[in-house]
Structures are given as C-alpha cells and as structure tokens.
Amino acid sequence: MIRDAVRRFVRERYLPRAADLFAREEFATDLIPEIAALGLLGGSLTGYGCAGMNSVAYGLALQELEYGDSGLRSFVSVQGSLAMYPIWKYGSEAQKQRWLPKMAAAELIGCFGLTEPDSGSDPSSMKTRARKDGSAYVLTGTKMWITSAPIADLCVVWAKVDDGGAESIRGFVVERGMKGLETPLIHGKMSLRASPTGEIVLNEVRVPEENVLPGVVGLKGPLGCLTQARFGIAWGALGAARACYETAVSYARERVQFGQPIASRQLIQSELVEMATEIAKGQLMALHFGRLKDTTGISPVQVSLCKRNNVGWALKIARTARGVLGANGILLDYPVIRHMLNLESVYTYEGTDEVHCLILGNAITGHNAF
Ligand code: TGC
Ligand code: FAD
Numbered sequence: 016m017i018r019d020a021v022r023r024f025v026r027e028r029y030l031p032r033a034a035d036l037f038a039r040e041e042f043a044t045d046l047i048p049e050i051a052a053l054g055l056l057g058g059s060l061t062g063y064g065c066a067g068m069n070s071v072a073y074g075l076a077l078q079e080l081e082y083g084d085s086g087l088r089s090f091v092s093v094q095g096s097l098a099m100y101p102i103w104k105y106g107s108e109a110q111k112q113r114w115l116p117k118m119a120a121a122e123l124i125g126c127f128g129l130t131e132p133d134s135g136s137d138p139s140s141m142k143t144r145a146r147k148d149g150s151a152y153v154l155t156g157t158k159m160w161i162t163s164a165p166i167a168d169l170c171v172v173w174a175k176v177d178d179g180g181a182e183s184i185r186g187f188v189v190e191r192g193m194k195g196l197e198t199p200l201i202h203g204k205m206s207l208r209a210s211p212t213g214e215i216v217l218n219e220v221r222v223p224e225e226n227v228l229p230g231v232v233g234l235k236g237p238l239g240c241l242t243q244a245r246f247g248i249a250w251g252a253l254g255a256a257r258a259c260y261e262t263a264v265s266y267a268r269e270r271v272q273f274g275q276p277i278a279s280r281q282l283i284q285s286e287l288v289e290m291a292t293e294i295a296k297g298q299l300m301a302l303h304f305g306r307l308k309d310t311t312g313i314s315p316v317q318v319s320l321c322k323r324n325n326v327g328w329a330l331k332i333a334r335t336a337r338g339v340l341g342a343n344g345i346l347l348d349y350p351v352i353r354h355m356l357n358l359e360s361v362y363t364y365e366g367t368d369e370v371h372c373l374i375l376g377n378a379i380t381g382h383n384a385f
Contacts (some may be wrong), residue, residue, distance in 0.1 A: 017068060018075040020053060025083035033084050034347040036209040040202070042086065043209070044166060051121035055080075055091050057099040059243075063115035065099070071305040074250030085357035086210030088251040093119065093162045096244035098125025101171050101186055104239065105230035114169065114188070126167040126198075128215040129237045135160075136370050137385075138173070139234055143217065145174040146185060150224050152176070154187060154217040157358045160364070164198040164213035165190065165240035171228075172215060173237045186228035186236050195220040206360040219355030242315045245365050246308065249321035252329035252361055253294055255354040259329075259336035260290040262351050266340050277339070286339060290332045296323040323371035330358040353368045 028046060036043055050056065054066030059073040068076070081088035099118050102110055117123040134140045143156025154174055164170065170189040175182045189196055195218040202210060203372050231239070264287055267278035277283050300321050307313050313343055333355035337344040345352050 017054075018071045018079055021055070021076045021079035022082070024049065024053060025079050025087070029087060030350075033209070033350065034353065036086075037084070037353050038208075038347055040204070040208045042090070042166070042211045047121045049091075050091060051119065055095070056120045056121055057095040057103070057115065058091075060099060060103050060115075060119075063103070063111055064119040065103075065115065069301060069305075070072070070308040074247065074301055074305050077247045078254035078257075078369040081251035082258045083254075084209050084353065085251070085255055085361055088247075088254070089162050089207065089210050090341070092244050092247045092251070093127055094121075094125055096247055097127030097240050098163075098167075098169060098171050100243050101127075101228055101236065101240050102159065102188070103226040103233075105186060105236060107225075107229050108128075109225070110188070110228070118169075123168040124163060124166055124168045125171060126161050126163040126215070127237075127240065128135070128161050128164070128170050128172040130160050131157060132159045136367060138144050138237065139184075141173065141175060141184070143172065143174040145176045145185065145222070147176070148221070149220045152187065152227065154189065154220045154222055154223070156217050158215035158217075160201070161198070161213055161215050162207075162210055162364075164215050165200040167198065168346040170196070170198070170215050172217065174217075184234050184236060185232060187222050188226040188228070189215070189217070189220060189222055190226070193220050193222065204360075206356045206358075208356075238315070241365060242318050245318045245322040246304070246313075248361060248365055249297075249304075249318070249325045252326045252358065253297050253301065255358055255361075256294050256297070256325075256329035256332040259295060259333045259351045259354050261338070262341040262349055263267040263287060263290065263336035266343070266349070270341075280325045283339060286335050290335060293328040293332060297321075297328055301325065316374060319366065319374040321377045322365065323368055323375070326358065326361050329367055330355070330362050333358050 057065040058068045061067040077088050129138050145152040145154050168191045172187045172189050176185050197216040198213045200213045231272050270277045304313050304321050337350045373384050
C-alpha cells in the first residue's frame with residue numbers, strides 16, 4: 016500500500032514537472048506538505064508523529080520517490096535520516112518533543128552539516144569549532160554541499176569542541192534566525208538540479224546549551240546517521256535505475272533502424288537483460304538487508320556493500336540506457352539523462368564509491384587502506 020501510494024504521488028504530482036524543475040534548477044517546495052501527509056518524513060522512526068514504517072516499506076517508498084528524481088528522495092532522506100534521526104537517537108526528551116513532531120509534519124525543515132570545503136571523505140579533519148561561552152557554545156566554520164540548507168529551519172551541525180586539550184565532535188541544532196548563520200544556495204550544479212544544495216556559514220553563532228545533542232560524542236554520531244541514510248539510498252538508486260531501464264525497453268521496441276526495431280537486435284537485448292538482472296539483484300540485496308535490519312540488525316559494512324553496489328549499478332544502467340536512446344538520450348524529454356546526471360552526485364555523496372570500497376576492503380582484509 017505504501018509503495019502504491021508513493022508511486023501514485025510521484026507519477027501524478029511529480030513526473031509531469033520533473034524535467035522543468037530540473038531545467039530551472041528548482042525544488043518543488045509546494046509538494047512538501049503532500050510528502051508529509053504520506054508519512055514519509057521520518058517515516059521509519061517511531062513516536063513523535065512519525066509513521067513507524069518497517070525498513071522494507073520505507074525502502075520501497077524511497078525507491079518510488081527516486082523513480083521520480085534523486086532530488087525528491089534526497090529531500091526525504093535528509094529530513095528523516097540526517098536531521099530527524101540524530102535528534103531521535105541522540106537528543107534529550109525535551110529536544111525530541113520540541114522538534115520531531117513539527118519535522119514529521121513539515122512545519123520545520125532540517126539539514127545535516129558534516130562536509131566542509133576542505134573535509135569531505137575525511138570528516139575527522141573538519142575545521143568547524145564550537146567554543147564554550149557561559150551557557151552557550153559559539154560556532155564558527157563553513158559546511159559545504161549541504162542538501163536543503165537554503166530552505167532549512169534547523170541545521171544539525173557537527174563541530175569540534177575543545178574540552179580542555181582533547182577535541183571531540185558534538186552535534187548542535189542551529190536554528191534559522193540565530194545571529195551569524197547564513198545558508199547560501201550553490202548555483203550551477205549539473206546534477207541534482209531539482210534539489211536545493213547550499214552552504215552553512217557559521218560566523219560566531221551563539222547556540223544555547225539546550226541545542227546540543229547530549230547522547231553522543233565523537234565521529235560515530237554523524238556516521239551513525241549516515242548508516243541510516245545510506246540504507247535508504249541503496250533502495251532509492253534502484254528507482255532511478257528502473258526509470259531508465261523502462262524507458263530504454265519502450266524506446267528500443269519503438270525505434271526502427273535497418274528495417275527492424277532495435278529491440279530485436281541481440282546487442283540491445285543483452286544490454287536490457289543486464290539492466291534487468293542488476294536491478295533484480297540489487298532489489299533482492301536491499302530486501303534481504305531490510306528484513307535483517309528489522310530483526311537481527313545489520314552492520315555499517317553491510318550498508319556500504321549495498322549502497323556501493325546499487326548506486327554503482329544504477330549509474331551504469333543510466334549510462335547504458337542513455338546509449339540505447341541514441342541522440343534522444345541527451346534530451347530532457349526523456350528521464351534518462353536527468354537520472355544519469357543526478358546519479359553522479361549519489362555516487363559521490365554519503366561516502367564515495369571509493370570510500371565504500373575501502374570500508375569493505377578493510378572488513379575483508381583487516382588492513383585499513385585509507
Ligand atoms: P573511524 O575511526 O573508522 O570511525 C570513528 C568512529 O565511528 C564509528 N563508525 C561508525 N558508526 C556508525 N556507523 C558507521 N557507518 C560508522 N563508521 C565508523 C567507529 O566504530 C568509530 O567509533 P568509536 O567508538 O571507536 O569512536 O573513522 P575514520 O575517521 O577513520 O573515517 C572512516 C570513514 C572514512 C569510513 C568515514 O569517515 C566515512 O564514511 N567517510 C565518508 C564521509 C561521508 O559519507 N560523508 C557524507 C556527508 S552527508 C551526505 O553526503 C548527505 S547527502 C544526502 C542526500 O542529499 O541524500
Ligand atoms: P573528496 O573527499 O575530496 O574525494 C575526492 C576523490 O578522492 C573521490 O573520488 C574520493 O573517493 C577519492 N578519495 C578520497 N580519499 C581517498 C582515499 N583515502 N583513497 C582513495 N580515494 C580517495 N554533505 C553533507 O554533510 N551534508 C549534505 O547534505 C550533503 N549533500 C550533498 C549533496 C550533493 C549534491 C553533493 C554532490 C554532495 C553532498 N554532500 C553533503 C557532500 C558529500 O558527502 C561529499 O561530497 C562526499 O563525502 C565526498 O567528499 P568530497 O566531495 O570532498 O570529495
């Protein structure tokens with residue numbers, strides 16, 4: 016039911032506008048209330064107005080969203096897994112009551128600031144600092160490439176606190192309107208154009224102590240959130256792949272060259288078969304890990320395996336589908352080039368392909384190759 020409801024929403028409300036939003040570099044903010052009404056914001060969390068879906072139902076929902084556009088799924092991933100989850104997991108009861116119900120209802124939009132201009136794959140090298148000053152912390156630094164930052168009411172920011180010599184990473188909820196906070200939009204992306212990506216500029220922002228997440232200290236805080244989001248991306252990317260595959264199949268059946276539909280040619284069939292096979296394998300892996308996640312639990316390494324495999328294949332499938340469409344494949348009239356360009360970001364964010372490869376290499380060999 017959840018899959019079908021999200022599918023209907025994406026096909027009726029999003030797809031008719033998808034190419035235009037991408038071309039104009041616009042996010043469909045007017046659809047946010049409908050996304051919330053579907054129970055998708057923090058959909059896999061329990062309590063505080065969240066839908067409490069199981070991991071498979073939530074994954075299927077993300078797959079349908081990304082069939083529409085990776086930017087649409089990104090918005091939901093960031094709100095649920097990266098902005099609400101840290102409050103839900105590491106926040107005080109007062110913080111949960113204060114923010115989560117409003118975030119589930121889309122009355123407050125969140126973002127997640129970990130990456131910095133000089134600190135991407137290696138977040139432990141972050142420069143953003145939080146200095147204790149009476150009953151507040153003063154934050155200074157710049158976060159870069161932050162999904163939803165320009166439209167966010169709350170920024171979950173990870174910063175280093177100097178605890179008298181030893182530095183530790185803590186999570187802070189920085190609220191729109193706090194003096195010294197700016198979130199400029201990054202213009203000119205050729206990927207995820209229908210998603211508002213920005214910076215979080217913190218210039219001596221005074222954040223009260225009650226906005227510090229008390230339940231975690233260290234890099235495992237943000238990395239724990241990434242494990243949740245990466246699981247969702249592993250499902251989502253297959254939605255983009257499916258849209259490309261379906262487009263390639265119908266195009267190949269219609270397109271006639273050398274007197275025959277190109278679908279009748281073995282080389283084209285081989286490409287379509289490989290796409291279908293890899294989508295099915297990726298779905299089975301996501302389904303299996305989703306069921307484990309809800310029962311025995313899954314490790315971050317299993318999530319890396321699934322994110323890397325499914326996103327890598329989604330991108331290959333999109334590129335192959337682009338080729339099947341010939342010159343038409345570069346037009347926004349078809350969804351393929353949009354998905355292909357979007358997937359370049361999905362390949363890089365939430366841990367690049369190489370980062371996940373090294374996480375897996377370390378797990379297999381015991382040698383850290385970072
Ligand atoms: P390392 O020493 O390995 O770990 C530090 C501590 O964290 C624990 N840990 C994890 N905990 C939960 N989940 C995970 N996935 C974890 N990975 C590690 C670890 O056990 C340790 O705990 P403790 O108790 O011993 O302190 O840390 P490292 O500095 O060597 O770095 C490891 C590395 C490279 C794998 C990690 O930093 C990494 O994953 N880098 C990639 C960065 C990344 O993914 N950034 C994403 C930013 S957010 C984003 O892209 C959002 S896009 C969303 C959208 O629009 O949809
Ligand atoms: P780098 O870390 O500089 O990597 C460059 C290249 O070097 C990559 O190929 C990488 O794999 C490779 N590399 C790095 N280290 C090694 C190594 N040890 N061995 C081998 N190869 C290596 N971040 C957030 O915090 N919040 C967000 O909401 C968010 N949203 C994003 C939205 C978009 C559209 C994009 C594109 C990014 C977003 N990011 C966000 C940032 C994203 O997580 C980072 O871009 C990503 O972690 C990679 O960091 P980097 O771009 O600095 O690349």
